[in-house]
Amino acid sequence: MRIGAMIKRIMLELSRDKRTLGLLFIAPLFILTLMYFLFQSNTTQQATLAVRGVDSTLVQAIDNKHIQIRKVTDTTVSARRLIRQHDYAGVLTQSGSKLTLTLQNSDQTQSALIKQSLQAAQIQLKMKAAGTTIKTQAAALQKLARALAAATRRVPTASAAPAGSHTAAYSLTTHYLYGSGDATFFQTLLPIMIGFVVFFFVFLISGIALLRERTTGTLNRLLATPVRRGEIIAGYLCGYGLLALVQTILVVLFTLYVFNIQILGNLALVLLINILLAIIALTLGLLISTFTSSEFQMVQFIPIVVIPQIFFSGLIPVNQMAGWLQAIAHVMPLYYGADAMSAVIEKGAAFSAIAGDVGILLLFFAVFLGLNLLAMRRYRQV
Amino acid sequence: MDNTIQVSDLTQGYGRTTVLRDINLTLTPGTILALIGPSGAGKTTLVATIMGMLKPRQGTVTVLNTAVPNRPLLARIGYMAQTDALYDSLTGAENLQFFGTMQGLRRAAMPERIKYAAGVVNLQPDLKKPVQDYSGGMKRRLSLAIALLADPAVLILDEPTVGIDPELRQQIWHELHALAASGKTILLTTHVMEDAEQADTIMMIRNGEAIAQGTPAQLTAQYHVATVEAAFLQAGRDQDAHRRND
Ligand SMILES: Nc1ncnc2c1ncn2[C@@H]1O[C@H](COP(=O)(O)OP(=O)(O)OP(=O)(O)O)[C@@H](O)[C@H]1O
Ligand SMILES: [Mg+2]
Numbered sequence: 001m002r003i004g005a006m007i008k009r010i011m012l013e014l015s016r017d018k019r020t021l022g023l024l025f026i027a028p029l030f031i032l033t034l035m036y037f038l039f040q041s042n043t044t045q046q047a048t049l050a051v052r053g054v055d056s057t058l059v060q061a062i063d064n065k066h067i068q069i070r071k072v073t074d075t076t077v078s079a080r081r082l083i084r085q086h087d088y089a090g091v092l093t094q095s096g097s098k099l100t101l102t103l104q105n106s107d108q109t110q111s112a113l114i115k116q117s118l119q120a121a122q123i124q125l126k127m128k129a130a131g132t133t134i135k136t137q138a139a140a141l142q143k144l145a146r147a148l149a150a151a152t153r154r155v156p157t158a159s160a161a162p163a164g165s166h167t168a169a170y171s172l173t174t175h176y177l178y179g180s181g182d183a184t185f186f187q188t189l190l191p192i193m194i195g196f197v198v199f200f201f202v203f204l205i206s207g208i209a210l211l212r213e214r215t216t217g218t219l220n221r222l223l224a225t226p227v228r229r230g231e232i233i234a235g236y237l238c239g240y241g242l243l244a245l246v247q248t249i250l251v252v253l254f255t256l257y258v259f260n261i262q263i264l265g266n267l268a269l270v271l272l273i274n275i276l277l278a279i280i281a282l283t284l285g286l287l288i289s290t291f292t293s294s295e296f297q298m299v300q301f302i303p304i305v306v307i308p309q310i311f312f313s314g315l316i317p318v319n320q321m322a323g324w325l326q327a328i329a330h331v332m333p334l335y336y337g338a339d340a341m342s343a344v345i346e347k348g349a350a351f352s353a354i355a356g357d358v359g360i361l362l363l364f365f366a367v368f369l370g371l372n373l374l375a376m377r378r379y380r381q382v
Numbered sequence: 383m384d385n386t387i388q389v390s391d392l393t394q395g396y397g398r399t400t401v402l403r404d405i406n407l408t409l410t411p412g413t414i415l416a417l418i419g420p421s422g423a424g425k426t427t428l429v430a431t432i433m434g435m436l437k438p439r440q441g442t443v444t445v446l447n448t449a450v451p452n453r454p455l456l457a458r459i460g461y462m463a464q465t466d467a468l469y470d471s472l473t474g475a476e477n478l479q480f481f482g483t484m485q486g487l488r489r490a491a492m493p494e495r496i497k498y499a500a501g502v503v504n505l506q507p508d509l510k511k512p513v514q515d516y517s518g519g520m521k522r523r524l525s526l527a528i529a530l531l532a533d534p535a536v537l538i539l540d541e542p543t544v545g546i547d548p549e550l551r552q553q554i555w556h557e558l559h560a561l562a563a564s565g566k567t568i569l570l571t572t573h574v575m576e577d578a579e580q581a582d583t584i585m586m587i588r589n590g591e592a593i594a595q596g597t598p599a600q601l602t603a604q605y606h607v608a609t610v611e612a613a614f615l616q617a618g619r620d621q622d623a624h625r626r627n628d
Contacts, residue, residue, distance in 0.1 A: 009480050012471070016471040225457070
């Protein structure tokens with residue numbers, strides 16, 4: 001009953017604080033929309049690549065809609081000079097079988113485009129070469145199969161499919177396991193952002209709410225009633241958990257219907273992960289607010305507690321980080337949250353696949369909750 | 383009969399500083415005690431200790447035969463803090479409802495108790511207003527109403543009459559006397575001598591020590607003065623003189 005009253009009170013207070021409500025529900029959508037347009041435009045990017053003495057097959061293979069090829073014949077100027085003069089993103093020079101790529105590298109995305117395209121081209125050529133060998137091998141195999149079939153004619157086998165049907169020409173078509181060919185960086189970003197947005201806002205708002213209770217004296221007044229410390233925290237958990245749920249549903253609906261992005265996994269799992277992140281953010285926010293004495297001090301914790309979590313949430317692939325950085329990543333709740341969220345949204349992971357992440361998130365929650373109950377002792381010993 | 387509040391040899395402080403020394407206090411049911419003393423004397427500290435918000439550093443405090451701090455005991459104490467701790471965006475009625483539930487008041491009894499408590503402090507017409515639109519005195523009155531809400535056996539009121547007009551003060555005292563007559567125990571702090579004179583016993587705290595204790599009549603007789611205020615001032619001078627001699 002007390003927890004119910006706490007929840008009702010939190011809801012009433014919020015419903016009368018239109019700005020905070022706006023912050024909770026409109027700001028995430030605003031941020032996501034902004035990111036959508038920012039990272040969507042990445043796909044139309046082009047890089048100019050100058051080629052000098054490069055085999056035409058390779059040039060053809062490199063050529064795609066992101067690369068503009070410029071043929072250069074003058075062999076006297078240095079690649080660096082060419083780039084400076086013409087503002088090429090890169091120069092590819094071939095002498096014999098040796099390829100030299102010089103990149104301007106003032107815009108890393110362009111450099112990445114060129115490197116990717118070159119790599120893709122080389123793979124494509126290798127595949128083609130492999131294709132031809134396979135073709136000849138296949139012909140030999142077919143002959144062998146025919147001879148074998150003749151030898152075992154009297155044995156009826158169900159699997160006697162005509163082996164000849166596999167000799168079609170090899171051509172490369174790319175299939176994307178997750179997403180599509182025109183998947184953007186935004187799609188990678190989205191699951192991370194869904195988790196982050198909830199984490200950030202719940203952390204800030206719940207932390208400041210408890211802080212205000214302390215500075216206005218209502219927390220002390222509350223502790224002068226027979227309420228249990230656990231009931232206060234439970235009230236906060238349920239109240240803000242509910243808010244996080246609404247916020248997540250809003251963000252997910254927005255993702256589905258405005259961005260038109262598919263969520264491959266179960267929506268319930270998305271909600272579960274976000275609720276977990278929300279209650280972790282909440283307990284962390286409450287915990288930190290007990291060590292601050294003003295809203296201003298609370299805000300000072302954002303660069304320490306919240307911002308670093310973004311870096312380790314998968315925006316930068318964690319498994320490519322230095323060892324000690326990876327260790328840091330593993331103490332960040334958002335790392336596990338974003339990992340699970342990406343798995344569900346992009347790969348359609350089932351619960352069993354994210355159970356490990358969920359378990360660790362629960363552990364974070366349990367630890368923060370315990371610390372909160374201890375911290376509350378500062379205000380009332382029983 | 384059992385004592386409702388019993389404070390024995392209490393020493394209390396914050397961190398390294400000692401705020402209260404050797405405080406002894408006994409309250410029987412149906413009595414009103416007024417704590418008076420200069421600002422910073424330690425009245426609020428004593429009240430907070432009796433509430434169990436602070437653990438006694440030395441000595442014991444029992445309320446209703448239960449040693450504090452004790453959480454379930456708080457359901458039987460009506461408390462009004464020195465600073466108004468109210469939810470500004472909620473209305474008066476919503477504040478009463480919330481704290482009533484927290485205090486453990488049953489839902490069925492709520493409307494009637496809210497009507498009674500708001501009535502004592504003349505707040506019924508303003509219950510629908512958000513507290514942020516209240517005047518200072520209205521907030522004090524709402525805090526007092528919250529303390530009265532759950533019909534507690536013990537009332538602990540920290541400066542309940544600040545910002546309350548004379549007419550309403552009379553009405554509140556009328557109600558406090560009625561409550562005491564029905565067996566409730568009331569402990570309040572005040573800087574207003576008229577309030578202190580209304581109490582059955584007065585306890586003076588100065589520099590963390592209880593310098594005088596007794597009924598208003600006893601105190602004026604003890605210091606050979608006409609008013610409680612004069613007795614209070616005289617007691618303070620005596621304490622200073624005593625200290626200089628040490
Ligand atoms: N939370 C605290 N931490 C440290 N010292 C405190 C704290 N609260 C009060 N004090 C100190 O304890 C002493 C007594 O304070 P207390 O609030 O009990 O005084 P008071 O008698 O209620 O005064 P007033 O009449 O102004 O309300 C003061 O010297 C004050 O500085
Ligand atoms: Mg005080």
